[in-house]
Amino acid sequence: MTKEKIEEIRQDFPILEEKIYNKPLIYFDNGATTQKPRCVVEKIEFSYYHQNSNIHRGVHYLSQKATEAHEAARSKVARFLGASKREEIIFTRGTTEAINLVAFSFGEAFCKAGDEVIISVMEHHSNIVPWQMLCERKGMTLRVIPMNEKGELKLDVLQTLMNERTKIISVTHVSNVLGTINPVKEIIRMAHEKNIPVLIDGAQAVPHIHVDVQDLDADFYVFSGHKIYAPTGIGVLYGKEKWLNAIPPYQGGGEMIQTVTFEKTTYNELPFKFEAGTPDYIGSAALAQALEYVEGIGIQNIAEYEHELTKYAELRLKEIEGMRFFGTSNEKSAVVSFLVGNIHPYDIGMLLDKLGIAVRTGHHCAQPLSDALGIPGTVRASFAFYNTKEEIDLFIEALKRVVMMLN
Amino acid sequence: MTINEKQNNIVEEFDQFDDWMDKYSLLIDLGNSLQPIDETNKVPQNIIEGCQSRVWLTADYQDGIITYRGESEAILVKGIVSLLIQVLSGHTPDEILNTELYFIEKIGLREHLSPTRSNGLLAMIKQMKLYAIAYKSKGG
Numbered sequence: 001m002t003k004e005k006i007e008e009i010r011q012d013f014p015i016l017e018e019k020i021y022n023k024p025l026i027y028f029d030n031g032a033t034t035q036k037p038r039c040v041v042e043k044i045e046f047s048y049y050h051q052n053s054n055i056h057r058g059v060h061y062l063s064q065k066a067t068e069a070h071e072a073a074r075s076k077v078a079r080f081l082g083a084s085k086r087e088e089i090i091f092t093r094g095t096t097e098a099i100n101l102v103a104f105s106f107g108e109a110f111c112k113a114g115d116e117v118i119i120s121v122m123e124h125h126s127n128i129v130p131w132q133m134l135c136e137r138k139g140m141t142l143r144v145i146p147m148n149e150k151g152e153l154k155l156d157v158l159q160t161l162m163n164e165r166t167k168i169i170s171v172t173h174v175s176n177v178l179g180t181i182n183p184v185k186e187i188i189r190m191a192h193e194k195n196i197p198v199l200i201d202g203a204q205a206v207p208h209i210h211v212d213v214q215d216l217d218a219d220f221y222v223f224s225g226h227k228i229y230a231p232t233g234i235g236v237l238y239g240k241e242k243w244l245n246a247i248p249p250y251q252g253g254g255e256m257i258q259t260v261t262f263e264k265t266t267y268n269e270l271p272f273k274f275e276a277g278t279p280d281y282i283g284s285a286a287l288a289q290a291l292e293y294v295e296g297i298g299i300q301n302i303a304e305y306e307h308e309l310t311k312y313a314e315l316r317l318k319e320i321e322g323m324r325f326f327g328t329s330n331e332k333s334a335v336v337s338f339l340v341g342n343i344h345p346y347d348i349g350m351l352l353d354k355l356g357i358a359v360r361t362g363h364h365c366a367q368p369l370s371d372a373l374g375i376p377g378t379v380r381a382s383f384a385f386y387n388t389k390e391e392i393d394l395f396i397e398a399l400k401r402v403v404m405m406l407n
Numbered sequence: 408m409t410i411n412e413k414q415n416n417i418v419e420e421f422d423q424f425d426d427w428m429d430k431y432s433l434l435i436d437l438g439n440s441l442q443p444i445d446e447t448n449k450v451p452q453n454i455i456e457g458c459q460s461r462v463w464l465t466a467d468y469q470d471g472i473i474t475y476r477g478e479s480e481a482i483l484v485k486g487i488v489s490l491l492i493q494v495l496s497g498h499t500p501d502e503i504l505n506t507e508l509y510f511i512e513k514i515g516l517r518e519h520l521s522p523t524r525s526n527g528l529l530a531m532i533k534q535m536k537l538y539a540i541a542y543k544s545k546g547g
Binding site: 021343344345346347350351354355361363376377401405 | 432435
């Protein structure tokens with residue numbers, strides 16, 4: 001993408017004009033959440049001002065409008081992910097809720113004492129804890145795929161971990177700490193050879209790379225809206241129809257029922273069976289708008305430009321003495337995790353903040369990964385398509401100053 | 408010097424700087440000059456677990472006054488630990504318990520105490536006061 005194009009894109013994000021401690025904001029914490037383009041915020045405003053009414057219930061005009069918007073958003077997400085049917089898209093509050101839903105409902109239907117679940121060493125807590133809770137509830141065992149020194153999963157070990165007790169595998173598409181793009185298509189192929197279904201945590205993938213759930217043959221694929229320029233509180237669970245039909249509802253309430261009597265309730269069909277209560281129909285409409293915005297720029301253009309930014313950042317970071325990178329896989333997303341010598345990441349992050357630069361420090365909600373690396377955490381710069389090489393230059397100058405202060 | 412006199416001195420010292428980076432330079436110097444805690448005291452029961460950086464704290468009680476020692480992995484946190492020890496160490500449990508710690512806010516470092524920063528400092532202050540309560544009941 002050209003410089004002019006990026007400048008044009010930046011105009012869509014008013015927050016990028018903010019001053020932090022009187023310094024221009026440099027926002028490199030996109031892995032935590034992304035900023036919102038004007039069109040998404042305007043969509044929320046429009047929905048509340050012109051289209052707000054509870055969906056699927058009213059016979060009146062506004063309710064019809066809101067329902068249409070919500071269901072159009074579902075179709076949009078289905079196309080975005082390459083799902084075969086729109087009924088395979090369940091709206092959730094985010095990745096975390098989507099994983100909890102599967103861990104609970106799949107667990108209820110298919111898991112018993114002695115069974116096993118496989119995750120990987122580089123999972124976010126949201127893809128660890130729900131499975132641990134399932135294991136505790138059912139008396140099951142959690143198995144973990146290790147990684148090599150570059151931050152790549154050891155698939156040969158995965159081969160030995162899978163057995164007839166393995167009920168499901170749940171791995172991240174892209175590591176939020178290391179940036180590694182995992183070979184999930186290969187993992188799914190290996191698992192399917194043994195008839196094991198696979199959930200892919202796509203929270204860090206969908207904003208950066210093209211995803212096609214049918215091409216991957218994923219059984220479940222989940223992501224969060226707020227990491228792809230949509231508001232917080234809306235997320236997506238994709239599930240193959242056969243699995244979603246085979247597992248029980250997660251929560252009970254309105255919307256998810258067919259008929260209710262005090263003796264027995266029958267459940268609604270997909271996707272409503274998993275959407276108890278009033279869904280976030282404003283959020284779903286805004287998510288659809290965000291996906292449209294991303295498609296407007298082009299996910300391939302985004303991937304290429306962010307790759308360029310990441311490579312440039314890595315190149316310039318190497319100028320700093322004592323630079324230690326974490327995650328050096330050949331297949332990497334827009335994340336650079338590092339430490340400088342033995343300086344604590346908290347110190348670097350706090351001082352960079354005072355210079356207007358937002359990075360994430362710590363274990364990034366992936367504590368077992370920090371433990372595996374034997375470090376207290378890292379400093380993480382994560383990029384989006386509105387970031388620039390000039391910002392990286394300023395970041396490097398600031399980091400040099402900070403390191404000098406701390407050494 | 409009373410606790411509040413010490414607090415006022417610190418506020419004055421930090422007030423001479425307008426620039427954030429200068430204030431933090433001073434904090435780094437303070438962190439570097441903090442007397443390290445004895446390695447044998449770096450045991451789990453002395454750790455105040457923070458999300459990002461661990462803090463260790465010990466307290467001794469002799470002749471009616473408490474002497475604190477502390478340390479952290481992060482130098483900025485260590486700087487604040489050093490200030491807290493400077494202010495509270497060498498006082499009686501009563502003096503410590505009756506103190507309102509205002510200097511951190513006044514020198515603009517309140518953000519380090521935010522519960523969401525999770526650097527263990529808030530818990531450390533609480534622990535310092537808990538030691539005072541414990542020694543007070545012991546003394547009385």
